[in-house]
Amino acid sequence: MAITTRVVDRPVDESSYIRATFQGLALSFKHLVDPHKVTVQYPEEKWDIGPRWRGTHRMLTTEDGTAKCVACGLCPTVCPANCIKLVPGEDAEGNRYPLVFDIDEFRCIFCGYCQEVCPEEAIHLGRHYENAEYERKDFIYDLKRLTSQTHPVCEMWDPADPRGE
Amino acid sequence: MTHAMSLLLQAANPQLPPTDGMFILFGLIKAGAAFGIYMLCVAYTTLAERRVAAWIQDRLGPNRVGWEGFLQPIADGVKNFMKEESMPGGVNKALFILAPALAFVPAMITWAVIPFASPLPVPGVGLIDMVVADLPVGFLFTLAISSLGVYGVTIAGWSSNNKYALLGGLRASAQMISYEIAMGMSTVCVLLLAGNVNLSAVVSQQQAQGWNVLLLTLAFFIFAVAALAETNRVPFDLPEAESELIAGYHAEYSSMRYSMFPLAEYANIITSSSLIVALFFGGWDIPFTTWDNLPPWTITKTLATMGMYVSKVMFFVFAFIWLRWTVPRFRYDQLMSLGWKVLLPMALLYITAVASMVLALDYAALAREGMAFRGAMLGMNLVFVVLVFWVLDRGRIISPAFSRLERERVNRLRAVAERSDLLTGKGA
Numbered sequence: 001m002a003i004t005t006r007v008v009d010r011p012v013d014e015s016s017y018i019r020a021t022f023q024g025l026a027l028s029f030k031h032l033v034d035p036h037k038v039t040v041q042y043p044e045e046k047w048d049i050g051p052r053w054r055g056t057h058r059m060l061t062t063e064d065g066t067a068k069c070v071a072c073g074l075c076p077t078v079c080p081a082n083c084i085k086l087v088p089g090e091d092a093e094g095n096r097y098p099l100v101f102d103i104d105e106f107r108c109i110f111c112g113y114c115q116e117v118c119p120e121e122a123i124h125l126g127r128h129y130e131n132a133e134y135e136r137k138d139f140i141y142d143l144k145r146l147t148s149q150t151h152p153v154c155e156m157w158d159p160a161d162p163r164g165e
Numbered sequence: 166m167t168h169a170m171s172l173l174l175q176a177a178n179p180q181l182p183p184t185d186g187m188f189i190l191f192g193l194i195k196a197g198a199a200f201g202i203y204m205l206c207v208a209y210t211t212l213a214e215r216r217v218a219a220w221i222q223d224r225l226g227p228n229r230v231g232w233e234g235f236l237q238p239i240a241d242g243v244k245n246f247m248k249e250e251s252m253p254g255g256v257n258k259a260l261f262i263l264a265p266a267l268a269f270v271p272a273m274i275t276w277a278v279i280p281f282a283s284p285l286p287v288p289g290v291g292l293i294d295m296v297v298a299d300l301p302v303g304f305l306f307t308l309a310i311s312s313l314g315v316y317g318v319t320i321a322g323w324s325s326n327n328k329y330a331l332l333g334g335l336r337a338s339a340q341m342i343s344y345e346i347a348m349g350m351s352t353v354c355v356l357l358l359a360g361n362v363n364l365s366a367v368v369s370q371q372q373a374q375g376w377n378v379l380l381l382t383l384a385f386f387i388f389a390v391a392a393l394a395e396t397n398r399v400p401f402d403l404p405e406a407e408s409e410l411i412a413g414y415h416a417e418y419s420s421m422r423y424s425m426f427p428l429a430e431y432a433n434i435i436t437s438s439s440l441i442v443a444l445f446f447g448g449w450d451i452p453f454t455t456w457d458n459l460p461p462w463t464i465t466k467t468l469a470t471m472g473m474y475v476s477k478v479m480f481f482v483f484a485f486i487w488l489r490w491t492v493p494r495f496r497y498d499q500l501m502s503l504g505w506k507v508l509l510p511m512a513l514l515y516i517t518a519v520a521s522m523v524l525a526l527d528y529a530a531l532a533r534e535g536m537a538f539r540g541a542m543l544g545m546n547l548v549f550v551v552l553v554f555w556v557l558d559r560g561r562i563i564s565p566a567f568s569r570l571e572r573e574r575v576n577r578l579r580a581v582a583e584r585s586d587l588l589t590g591k592g593a
Contacts, residue, residue: 018386018558021492028491032220039225 051155054110054125057103058153059146067147068122071096075114075123083107084114101143105131116156124153183291191293196277199297203276203435208238210431214486221490241424248420253326256417260324265418265425268317272432275310278303279439280365282449282471286462295449295467296365303364304356307440308349311395315341317429318397318404322414333413336497337404340394343504344401348391350512354384354519355444358533358542368448372458373534378445380542381519383549385445387512392437394504396430399489403497438481442474449474499563507563511553518545 040047049055059067071088083106089099114123128151133139183191212227212234219226227234252258282295300306315338322334355377356362359370371377378385394401405413415426442448449470451457457470495503522545531538 016558017563018554021488024491025487028221028487031223032217032487034223036223037220037225038223039219041225 049127049129051127052157053127053129054112054154056105056126056128056131056149056151057108057114057141057146058124058126058128058149058151059101059143060122060124060153061147065147067098067101067143068120069098069101069143070120070122071098071101072119074117074119078113078117080111080113081107081109098143101146103141103146105139105141106136112154115154126151126153128152181291183287183293187290191287191290192297195293195295195297199276200273203273203432206435207428207431208242210434210482211241211427212237213482214431214489217483217486218490221487245421245424250422251417251419253417255326257324257326260320261417262422264317264321264324265422265429266317267320268314268429269425269432271310271314271317272429272436275307275436276432276439278306278364279436279443280368280448281439281474282467283457284462285464285467292462294365295471299363299365301363304352304362304367304444307364308345308352311436312341312345314395314429314433318414318426321418321426322404325414325417327417329410329412330414330416333404333406333410333416336406336410337397337414340397340401340403340500340504343501344391344394344508347387347504347508347512348395350509350516351384351387351391352444353512353516354381357516357519357523364443364448367444368450369458371447372450372455375539376445376447376450376452380539380546381445382546383511383515383553384519385441386553387508387515388444389441390503390508392441393485393488394500396433396437396485398430398434398485400492400495401500402494403500406494434482434485435478438478438485441481442477446477495563502563515549518549 059069062068071086073086073088076082076084076086083104085100085102085104086098087100088096090096110125112125115125118124123146126149128149131139182188215237216226216228216234227237230236230240252261277297278300280294280296280299285293285295287293318337318341319334322330322332322337325331355367358374358377358380359367361367361370367377374380397404404410405415407413410416415423418426449457451470451473457466457473522542526538526541531541
């Protein structure tokens with residue numbers, strides 16, 4: 001068993017209490033009067049969040065306003081938190097569409113797999129994080145709510161440009 | 166007849182002391198006003214602490230409630246009153262409830278004897294002293310009452326039925342007793358110069374002789390350190406050392422009962438600052454002028470001196486906060502060593518020196534207000550300041566004797582470490 005011992009060499013000859021305290025006071029006073037403060041005044045000022053920020057979901061729509069989703073069932077399959085509820089429907093021409101598409105924001109871990117797996121680029125995570133609600137039931141986002149979100153969507157990681165430049 | 170005449174004369178002349186009835190009435194008014202203002206100041210010291218702490222740490226601090234956070238203390242008070250009061254199992258109920266009051270009241274009472282402005286002439290009444298109670302034993306009273314403050318803390322710790330709280334309370338009592346002695350000793354020098362224990366007399370002595378901080382810097386230094394320790398503030402906040410004792414003596418308290426302890430701390434800060442100002446910084450004296458010290462007294466003088474006094478006290482309150490956010494906490498053994506092995510002997514030596522000097526100068530029949538007396542005191546003070554701040558405060562570590570690492574021992578240890586792979590971990 002190796003024991004690592006560090007022999008403390010405190011420069012006793014140079015130690016002082018009173019003068020060192022005054023030096024410390026001078027330093028903290030410098031910070032006291034320094035106009036540069038790091039606090040961000042949150043509701044008024046906000047941080048710029050990154051282009052790959054994964055936040056509140058958003059469902060993109062086609063030109064006629066319906067969801068792009070084709071109810072393929074890939075996203076509920078890939079979802080590790082099992083938070084997507086999808087009930088597929090089919091119209092007269094045989095086109096599949098979601099009858100129910102609910103995302104439980106409580107269960108969601110914001111991994112972004114649903115966005116990555118989506119073949120139609122329909123479901124996206126958004127660059128948005130203020131998703132507090134007053135009631136628990138309001139955290140289950142239905143299709144209407146997902147399509148009516150307007151915040152910018154999260155960009156996917158591009159292997160050709162790994163740093164997002 | 167003559168009595169009635171003198172009463173009339175008093176009433177006519179606002180430069181004479183008031184009649185007994187008026188004295189009592191104005192005493193009550195002063196007590197009420199001082200209580201209100203004091204409580205307000207305590208509340209706003211909490212805000213000052215939070216904001217200064219934030220600025221020192223490059224943050225902004227609470228600035229939302231009201232303009233720049235000026236209603237924050239009120240919001241805090243409302244919050245604390247609305248919170249649930251918890252009563253843990255096994256507490257001694259009577260003492261548990263009494264302790265916060267015991268902590269708070271002494272800090273406030275102490276303030277009653279501190280003069281805060283030049284006397285105020287009230288037309289038709291007489292000259293009102295701007296001190297709540299001008300006790301002849303003024304300073305002894307503050308010493309007696311401030312020692313009572315430890316009861317609140319200790320009883321809070323003991324009655325909580327919690328081992329950390331008890332440890333905090335015990336530390337507080339040990340610490341306060343240790344530093345009380347150094348504090349009392351350091352002020353003996355001031356009383357030697359003033360020849361009186363009445364704080365108004367101490368203030369007028371400083372107006373005549375110059376501020377005591379110039380003549381007795383070392384006494385001021387010891388007093389300030391001991392005052393820091395008495396208020397349980399960093400670097401002496403061992404009783405509530407959060408990393409060791411959760412919150413120390415108030416670990417079991419909640420809501421307004423808890424809030425009384427921080428309030429008591431801030432009340433103590435204001436009282437200590439007021440005492441420092443009264444004893445060492447000339448009280449309400451305005452420096453470089455004698456206009457404010459001489460009768461006839463006017464309302465302008467009262468307001469000006471009160472402004473001076475308030476700004477001095479505010480500076481020291483700020484200094485207390487500033488120190489808190491600068492220096493780290495002492496270790497317990499260092500705390501005790503500092504109190505008993507450094508401050509107390511230093512204070513005793515200093516008393517001896519000052520007493521001998523004063524005695525010698527009095528024998529030489531030098532007037533106390535004279536240049537020669539002041540010059541001699543100033544010279545001795547300079548020697549002591551250089552000695553303590555530059556010579557003695559060098560190459561020493563406040564610590565128990567056995568933990569001191571001598572240079573030779575360090576080298577020996579290092580040699581052992583070099584030889585042994587086990588110790589350095591190189592062989593592993």
